[in-house]
Amino acid sequence: MSGRLTVIGLGPGNADQVTPEASRAVAEASFFYGYKPYLDRLELREDQTRVASDNREELARSNEALAKAAEGHNVAVVSGGDPGVFAMAAAVCEAIEAGPQEWRAIDLAVVPGVTAMLAVAARIGAPLGHDFCAISLSDNLKPWDLIELRLLAAAGAGFVIALYNPISKARPWQLGRAFECLRAILPGTTPVIFGRAAEDHRRGAGQDRSQA
Amino acid sequence: MSGRLTVIGLGPGNADQVTPEASRAVAEASFFYGYKPYLDRLELREDQTRVASDNREELARSNEALAKAAEGHNVAVVSGGDPGVFAMAAAVCEAIEAGPQEWRAIDLAVVPGVTAMLAVAARIGAPLGHDFCAISLSDNLKPWDLIELRLLAAAGAGFVIALYNPISKARPWQLGRAFECLRAILPGTTPVIFGRAAEDHRRGAGQDRSQA
Numbered sequence: 001m002s003g004r005l006t007v008i009g010l011g012p013g014n015a016d017q018v019t020p021e022a023s024r025a026v027a028e029a030s031f032f033y034g035y036k037p038y039l040d041r042l043e044l045r046e047d048q049t050r051v052a053s054d055n056r057e058e059l060a061r062s063n064e065a066l067a068k069a070a071e072g073h074n075v076a077v078v079s080g081g082d083p084g085v086f087a088m089a090a091a092v093c094e095a096i097e098a099g100p101q102e103w104r105a106i107d108l109a110v111v112p113g114v115t116a117m118l119a120v121a122a123r124i125g126a127p128l129g130h131d132f133c134a135i136s137l138s139d140n141l142k143p144w145d146l147i148e149l150r151l152l153a154a155a156g157a158g159f160v161i162a163l164y165n166p167i168s169k170a171r172p173w174q175l176g177r178a179f180e181c182l183r184a185i186l187p188g189t190t191p192v193i194f195g196r197a198a199e200d201h202r203r204g205a206g207q208d209r210s211q212a
Numbered sequence: 213m214s215g216r217l218t219v220i221g222l223g224p225g226n227a228d229q230v231t232p233e234a235s236r237a238v239a240e241a242s243f244f245y246g247y248k249p250y251l252d253r254l255e256l257r258e259d260q261t262r263v264a265s266d267n268r269e270e271l272a273r274s275n276e277a278l279a280k281a282a283e284g285h286n287v288a289v290v291s292g293g294d295p296g297v298f299a300m301a302a303a304v305c306e307a308i309e310a311g312p313q314e315w316r317a318i319d320l321a322v323v324p325g326v327t328a329m330l331a332v333a334a335r336i337g338a339p340l341g342h343d344f345c346a347i348s349l350s351d352n353l354k355p356w357d358l359i360e361l362r363l364l365a366a367a368g369a370g371f372v373i374a375l376y377n378p379i380s381k382a383r384p385w386q387l388g389r390a391f392e393c394l395r396a397i398l399p400g401t402t403p404v405i406f407g408r409a410a411e412d413h414r415r416g417a418g419q420d421r422s423q424a
Contacts, residue, residue, distance in 0.1 A: 009334075012324075014233070019326065021228040082326075082340075084333040090341025110334035112224075114231065114294070114324045121296040122221075122322035128294075129302025130354070131362055133345030133371060142342070146370070150343055153369035157362045159345060 002105040003069035006076050007083040007092055009113020010041055013197060017119070022111045029076035033065040034088070038078045056140065058088060062095035069106045082115035086136045086164045117162035120195030127193065132160035137167070137174045144174070148181050155185040214317040215281035218288050219304055221295040221325020222253055225409060229331070234323045241288035245277040246300070250290045268352065270300060274307035281318045294327035298348045298376045329374035332407030339405065344372035349379070349386045356386070360393050367397040 006025045011017035026032075029048065032039055036052040044050060053061045062077065069075040079087035089110045096103050121128045133154045139147060154161050161182075167175045182190075218237045223229035238244075241260070244251055248264040256262060265273045274289065281287040291299035301322050308315050333340045345366045351359060366373050373394075379387045394402075 009330075011231070016233040016236070017231045017324070019223070019229045019231055021226070024228070082330045082334075084330060084338050084340045086341065089334070089338035093338045093341075110338070112229070112326045112330040112334040114326060115330060118221075118294045118296060118324040118327060122294075122301070122324040126296050126301035126305045126322070128296045128346075129298065129305075131345065131347045133343065133366070134340075135343045150369045150371065153365045154345070154371075157365035158358070159362065159366075 002102065002107070003072045004074045004107040004109075005065060005069040005092065006074075007089045007108075007110045008076050008078050009083040009087075009111055009115075010038060010078055010080055011113045012081055012116055012119035013041070015041075017114050019111070019113065022113060025076060025109075025111050026078075029074045031065070031068050031073055031075045032078060033061050033068075033075065034078035038080050042078070058091035059095060062088070062091045063099065066092070066095055066099060066103050066106065070100075070102050079113070080116075081119075082113045083110055084112065085115045085134065086138075116164065116195065120162075120193060123195075124193050127160050127191075128162075130160065131158070132162060134162045134164060136164045137178055138165040138171060139174065144177075147174075147178070151178055151181045152185060155182050214314065214319070215284045216286045216319040216321075217277060217281040217304065218286075219295040219301045219320075219322045220288050220290050221299075221323055221327075222250060222290055222292055223325045224293055224328055224331035225253070227253075229326050231323070231325065234325060237288060237321075237323050238290075241286045243277070243280050243285055243287045244290060245273050245280075245287065246290035250292050254290070270303035271307055274300070274303045275311065278304070278307055278311060278315050278318065282312075282314050291325070292328075293331075294325045295322055296324065297327045297346065298350075328376065328407065332374075332405060335407075336405050339372050339403075340374075342372065343370070344374060346374045346376060348376045349390055350377040350383060351386065356389075359386075359390070363390055363393045364397060367394050 006029060008022050008025050010022060026042060031049050031051060032042060033051045035055050039050050039052050065075050065077045077088050077092060081087065083089040117134060135147065135150050137147060163178065218241060220234050220237050222234060238254060243261050243263060244254060245263045247267050251262050251264050277287050277289045289300050289304060293299065295301040329346060347359065347362050349359060375390065
């Protein structure tokens with residue numbers, strides 16, 4: 001019994017945008033690991049167990065989930081959006097690489113989802129209709145210099161740029177600094193779209209449209 | 213009566229990856245415009261009408277669909293994957309801009325979907341867990357020089373690169389030329405994943421993993 005671990009993308013926040021594949025994976029799993037706001041989206045049965053953890057606990061959460069799967073359970077790790085885009089799929093793969101040999105026998109699956117930039121793009125026109133890139137502004141796992149290098153390269157080559165993890169209490173200056181970098185290359189007329197909780201029931205936050 | 217037009221993303225090819233939002237939009241529409249292989253995925257009722265068109269007919273298809281919507285009908289334009297990523301959402305928006313004033317009164321919505329790179333990434337690990345970009349190798353709508361510039365910029369800045377529209381009968385040399393460009397910058401050990409019909413029932417084509 002080596003168990004099963006499914007990394008599930010719950011989409012941008014609207015239950016109507018959870019794929020049937022993701023819903024079925026949720027129905028089949030017994031233990032759920034994730035950041036609490038994502039777990040809160042699930043309607044679980046009494047025989048299903050939630051194990052919530054804080055943001056920025058991705059590796060510890062992956063280790064816990066893998067250990068549970070190795071005991072023979074059907075375990076789910078949930079992400080908002082798509083689990084492969086700046087989310088849990090990478091953390092789980094890294095944990096397997098660094099973990100005990102037996103974790104490699106776990107039946108691992110990743111269920112893709114609608115990632116945030118697609119949901120925001122759908123609401124405001126078609127900004128991703130040409131070449132684009134996605135850059136996380138979190139400098140927890142990479143140096144800030146590399147982020148600036150990528151912003152400048154992307155702007156110089158005319159990519160549309162989707163910024164993930166733009167701002168947080170722990171990272172208050174990064175978005176402003178990113179805009180400063182981009183201003184050196186892009187004209188002041190470049191449109192900027194702010195998408196927040198794009199498909200959440202609590203919409204009203206919605207998107208603001210402004211100029212850089 | 214100004215009608216309604218919904219641009220619908222049908223996901224990567226597996227019915228289990230069509231969101232409930234997309235399924236509802238399909239159920240509500242009366243006229244369906246799209247490239248035939250995408251229309252073939254739909255199970256339509258007798259009162260629903262399909263209007264298939266060839267690939268590379270995006271603008272003509274958009275114009276036809278908008279004209280039908282302007283008559284007061286509920287019209288769907290379907291895309292595989294996400295309609296905003298190198299697909300029909302941009303063509304429809306461009307057609308509205310260039311079209312008669314009355315088309316701006318049409319109730320336009322875009323329903324996002326799981327785009328191909330997310331589906332492929334889910335099957336092979338977590339290649340998009342860090343910064344990445346998407347580049348279409350089709351030079352129908354942009355000059356090839358710009359594609360090379362973007363490939364070099366993305367490789368130089370360490371982006372993972374997803375290539376859309378890699379090869380076709382009409383564009384036989386572009387993928388090879390793109391690899392030549394990338395070889396100038398990336399080491400020969402860079403992994404290359406070929407994803408084909410990633411979530412199609414006809415899988416077996418599957419993905420090949422090789423080195424650049």
